[in-house]
Amino acid sequence: MNQPPVGPDPARALCPICLDYFPWREDPLYERVVEASGARWEPVNLSGINNAVKRADRRARCYVKCTNPSRDGTPEHYLPVSHRGHGEPVVIGLVGRGKSGKTHLLVAMLLEALRGDLSAHGLSFEPADEFRHLLFKQSIDQFLRGKKLDSTKDRVHDFAAYFLVRTPDGRARPLIFFDVAGEDFMTPGLGGRNARFLLGATALMFVDDPEHTVPARRPDAIDGPAAQNDAFNTAVARLRSRGDIRKVPVAVVITKADELRYEHPVDRWFRRDDASEPLSAAGFRAESRDVFALLHHHGAQPVLEVFEQFDRGTLHVVSATGTPVDQGVYPRGVRPVRVLRPLLALLAMTGVVEGPEASEVGR
Amino acid sequence: MAERPWDEDHLPLVGKDVDNRPTTWLVRVVRELPHPDSALVTEVVRTHDGTELVRRSLPVERGAAVERLLDNEIRALNRVGRRYPGGRHPGELPRLVGFDFDSAEPFALLSRYPGPTVGDTLRTLLTDERRKFTVSLFRALAQLAAVDLVHGAVGLSSMCWDGAVVRLIGFEHALLAGERVRPGVTPAHLGDDVLAAGLVVHRLMTGRAPARRDAPPDLTGAPDAITSLLRGVFDQDPGRRPAARDLLERLGAGGDLPEPLDPDTALRAGRERFDRARPAKAVRVPPPPLLRPDPAPPPPTRGPVPPVRRPAPRRGTWPLLPVGLVVVLLAATVVLLVVTR
Secondary structure (H helix, E strand, C coil): CCCCCCCCECCEEECCCCCCEEECCCCCEEEEEEECCEEEEEEECCCCCCCHHHHHHHHHCCEEECCCCCCCCCCCCEEEHHHCCCCCCEEEEEEECCCCCHHHHHHHHHHHHHCCCCHHHCCEEEECCHHHHHHHHHHHHHHHCCECCCCCCCCCCCCCEEEEEECCCCCEEEEEEEECCHHHHHCCCHHHHHHCHHHHCCEEEEEECHHHHCHHHCCCCCCCCCCCCHHHHHHHHHHHHHCCHHHCCEEEEECCHHHHCCCCCHHHHCCCCCCCCCCCHHHHHHHHHHHHHHHHHCCCHHHHHHHHCCCCEEEEECECCCCCCECCECCCCCCCECCHHHHHHHHHHCCCCCCCCHHHCCC | CCCCCCCCCCEEEEEECCCCCEEEEEEEEEEECCCCCCCCEEEEEEECCCCEEEEEECCCCCCHHHHHHHHHHHHHHHHHHHHCCHHHCCCCCCCEEEEECCCCCCEEEEECCCCCECHHHHHHCCHHHHHHHHHHHHHHHHHHHCCCEECCCCCHHHEEECCCCEEECCCCCCEECCCCCCCCCCCCCHHHHHHHHHHHHHHHHHCCCCCCCCCCCCCCCCCHHHHHHHCCCCCCCHHHCCCHHHHHHHCCCCCCCCCCCCHHHHHHHHHHHHHHHCCCCCCCCCCCCCCCCCCCCCCCCCCCCCCCCCCCCCCCCCCHHHHHHHHHHHHHHHHHHHHHC
16 A cells, blocks of 8 residues: 655645645635534635636635545635645744743734734735734734733644744745643643644744742732742643754743833843844844843743753743733733844744854854 | 821822831932933922932823833942942932832932032033033043943933033933944944033033034144043044043043942852853864875075075085095096106
């Protein structure tokens, strides 16, 4: 019996959800139909559209069904047609305990990216998955109204956001984000599907908050820093089946850093407005070194150790909202701070951003 | 029921002290303080135990820009408070009692100002007071410089004078040295404050304000006391201006500044561990050549030409001149004998 070839194949695609290679068939294409009675996937017939422009536009908003050849129990899933025809997708996974601020970080980051805040680096972002972007946009709207987002749920299998990032030289790369709830991520079972995205991730963001890393500077500090980070441990253990995990680029992100805004050396980094400045590997290194030293001083071993397990990585202090939540709302609205720095670092480390400085980021 | 030690006019202010401990103050607004050139609201408040403090808060018309001003003040005074803890706190700088930057009504709570802002009272200072004022002003700047802070708005409306000490107030434009208000503008420099203080001192000594705010005063013909003190203070390049400590030296008053704590000491071990994990890139040097090149000729020298050394005669060789003479004499003798036969 012939085994199907495993690896890139023009007629086949790697599904970022089930991690199977599957035959890429656009006949039929699908679309998501939402009605009062519920939402469902329906085949689309484009053969009657004789205007090429209209046809291309219609096709761009369609989906291809993954056949999940391994039949591993992953629920039925569909990928946007933009998954093919561009470069190799960049898959970024967010890893962190529950309530560490991953979802707020992702929403704030992509909100600013879509707004064009990385245009100084020649990068532009566009949603490439209409269905999921509508869901994501609800989070953005809630976020902009200064309301706390619900914690991530029901995303054990699926990705959170799918974008195309365009670079100055005209390339476009699919950019996929996985944001699995901390509790689901660490739950054993499900045939290992809950953290499977790690096996296909191009880069990772390890996310933790001051409560568990620098508790001594919090007003309500009782305990020392967390001795363990189960989400980090689960991720690293899972990654080992890929082989040399050291090669995965990582950004280690301390969220909710508004709590540390007046702490040395965060007081210098937190206010730095360098999104539009030329990319500087030395700048990333200097911030990483300071954040590492702060975490070291406070004994945040799980964060330090996870950083040291990878050859290429950066450390960051960010705040998705600018202030803490108060009874479900942000009293003066949300003002994200430095949320694009980890994304820019990962785009440099994964080769989406090119150049001599980009090639040195995180080394 | 126990009687409350405060009346109903007292309102709770919930925030943190400079050590980040949650604290509630019960305060009553006594009066609003005029604070020219400040976009923030400044009020004298009295706590339930009778202590007078100064509250800085947002005006009714607010937004990100004015919030940033309050954030600047809280950050700067947090830095001062942490670096000069307890008895080290300089009298020339305000003490941050508490703050909150997270709620709908953020505030900074400061120690009471020692007097009104200087304003026009500057010209009423007596000679002895002028020296005290000048020394105290430069002490304030030297102590800020030691913690890398640029006040950013030193002027008559940002300093109080109680007859002995100048206290700098109004830190809403304060930045760390090297920071920019926004991308593309000139970074804050410690020399900015030196120039601004120099203008105040010049006015104190001459009674004249500069003709234009952006033009330095002309020191030509000024008394030696002024020119020697303010030498270089108005240089276009902030990096070439004297430091506040230098000016204190010129005044003969540079000796007893408190040393701030160095927070980098606590970070040293972590930075070293980082450097071991991610060694900084060394300066790239070209690889050594595969073949040893010919030695380069010595560079030409401009010194005296060294004397040429003549080779010493080699030992074990015959001297050439005497041998030649002997050969010539023998040949002549042979020729003479042949001819005379």
